Amino acid sequence: MKAYSTIWFLLTTISVGLAQPAGVVAIEDPQFDAQFTQRTIPKVTGKLLHVSPQEITGTTITYTLVTLAGQKTKTAHLAADGSFQLELDYPLPYQQIWVHFGELFYTGLYANKQLHVELDVPKLKAAGKELAFKADGVRYLGEDGALNEYMNEYMLFRRADQLALSARVQQIRPSQHPVETEVLAAFTPIFDSLKTIQAEFVATHPSPYGWLLENERLSEFYNQICVYYWRHTMEPALFRQIKEHKTYLLSNSNMAFQLYLSAYFRQLPANRVTVSWQDVARLSDLTEPEKAALDSLRSTETLSPVPAHRDQWTKQLGPRMRRLRQDRMIAKGIRWLDSLYSPARADILKLQLNTSKDIAEQKAALEQILPSISTGWCKVMAKNEYARTIDQIASVNKALATSGNSLTATGFGSPLQQTDFGATLYKLSDMSGVDFLAKLKQSFVGKAIVLDRWATWCAPCLQEMPHSKKLQQDAKDLPVVFVYVCTAQGSDESKWKRKIAELELPGIHFFIDEALDAKLAQLFAFSGYPSYALIDQKGVYKSGAITWLLAIKGKDDLAALLK
Structure with a gap:
């Protein structure tokens, strides 16, 4: 009993810290609905100083918004004077944005009201190394300037110690039978050490934003607990502690808290959903091929x-x-969340039930989720996301509707290079996602297209490539072409060419700029690297056909997908 009391004391005391200012409410609070309607979308602007015209045209800003609907990657281009503006979607508080200013600088921004970022290009280049978060030549200005100075300063404060603690967390292995005292004994000392670092920073950097650090730390702590208990039932006292935690930032840690808590419910044995072919047989809208298979x-x-x-x-x-399994899981999740939480909290977690990377599946999920949402601001977000999926599906279908007779990729110009191992290389820029898909379909009439989105720095992407190569070799007599689109973000043309040569990977290869990469991600609802899409011989996008290339074991599996 003594050990349990000691650990429980540690757990409850980690929540003691700087309280949020008066008038600030969490997104789970009923009062937030009124605040949402009164808020304006935060404005994020900036300017690159002392930048040449060539640098302006050669720099693309890629930024990722952390949202309740998952991470969204967008691009922004510099105006002639070096200025830019980042586009946010909703009037939410403390929104985290991860930004790449080309290869110049990388940072995390927090947008609450108004932020202006200035980068002195010559100073950053003079540093001669990879720069992130804070540097000489970077200024955070505007109403949110002090907030961003503070949060990015903390990112670098005792950085090695913070990273070492994160590594210790990752080394903790889940137990087949988690017990509260053992779980807390594993995680609490690490997060107490993080609290010590945080307290030292707060003491030496007086600021009204210290409470945000505590909220972030607690969210990360509870993230780990939720993941540790996946497929197991949490003890009631521990669950109550987590259930009472609230979200004040739309950051990686806080949105992961919402996602992992929702996933905890889905992973419980009582909530598991299994679907067999017998379940499909009961459906009334079967196609002829499905009836034949049944x-x-x-x-x-x-x-x-x-x-x-x-x-x-x-x-x-x-x-x-x-699709049937997703429908049943969402229906069960909605009932479960409504039974456990207040309407606002339940509605936030319902948005996390829409986890598919496929736009058609996202649309179907939102069609189930939307009618169950009663909280005004959550309904606004769900409706907007639903409209987005409809637009994306329409854009993909429109791009694929145009037909042509060309069997070569002539629409993309002359290739950069053709190799003796069967690779044809192209480089693209300033092209829309819709045009790219239309030209792709015109180039390969009568053939299916396996679209593989990857990056030279993406380990999972590279791990898939040998299998992809073998799949191509096995499928030489099938009406299919493999198309690889590699993002320019974090890479360059020479690295891309070398990697293809190292792998001796045949197929059609495109090196695409960040803008086109982001547009394709939006069209197909890609999330991260690698991502895949299948377009059949008729030019129809096969929703959800490929989630992981290794799942296609060989020629027979691929042939089945093409039917």
């Missing part, structure tokens, strides 16, 4: 040994089974 499965249900093609017939029903 007839084959029924006719072989009692046979022994199991026919070799039985798995293939089941795989043919895979997309429908995945």
Whole structure:
């Protein structure tokens, strides 16, 4: 009992810290609905100083918004005088934005009301090294200037110690049977050490924003607890502690808290959803190929040994089974959240039920979630996200509707290079996502297209490449072409060429600028690298057909996807 009391004391005392200022409410509070309608979307502007015309045209700003609907990547271009503006979607408080100013500077911004960022280019270049968060030549100005100075200063404060503590957290391995005292004994000392660093920073950097650091730290602490308990039921006292935690920032840590808490419910054994081909058989809107697959499965249900093609017939029903499983999981999640939380908190967590990376599946999820939402500001967000999915699907379909007779990629100009191992290389810039898809379809009439979005620095992308190469070799007689689009973000043309040569990866390769990369991410609802899309021989985007390339084991699997 003594050990339990000691650990519980540590858990409860970590929440003691600087309180938020009067009048500031959490997004879970009922009062926030009124604040949302009165707030304006934060304005984020900036300027690159002492920058040449060549540098202006050669610099693309890529930024990622942290939102309740997941991370969203956008691009901004410099005006002739070096100025820029970042576009935010909602009037939410303390929104975190991760920004790449080309290869010049990287930082995390916080937008609450109004922020202006100035970068002195010659000073940053003179530093001669990779710069992030704070540097000589970077100024955060405007109403949110002090906030950003403070938060980015803390990012660098005792940086090595903070990173070491994060590494210790990652080294903790989940238990098959988690027990509250053991879980807290593992995590609390690490987060207490982080609190000590935080307290030292607050003492030496007086600011009205210290309470935000505490909110961030607690969110990260509870993130880890939720993940540790996935597939297990949390003890009631611990769950109550987590349940009472509130969100004041739209940051990685706070949005992960919402996501992981929602995922905790989905992972509970009582909430698991399984779907079989028998469930699909009860649906009323089956296609003829689906009916044929079901007839084959029924006719072989009692046979022994199991026919070799039985798995293939089941795989043919895979997309429908995945959609049905998603529908059931969301329906169950909505009921569960409504039974546990106040309407505002439940509605926030419902938005986290929309986890698919596929735009068609996102649309279907929102069609279920929207009618259950009663909180005004959450409904506004859900409606806007739903409209976004409709626009994205329409844009993809429009791009693919144009047909042509060309069997080569002539629409993209002359290739940079053609190799003896079957790779054709192109470099693209200043092209819209819709035009890219239209030209792609025109170039490969009658062939399906496997679109692979990757980056030279992405380890999971590179791990997939050998399998992708083998898949191409096995599928030479199938009507399919493999198209690889590599982002220029964090890379350059020479690195891209070298990596292709190292891998000896055949196929059609495009090195695309950050703007086109972001547009394709929006069109297909890509999230991170690698991401995949399949366009069939008729030019139709096959929603959710490829989630992970390694799942396509060989020629037969790929042929089944093309049917």
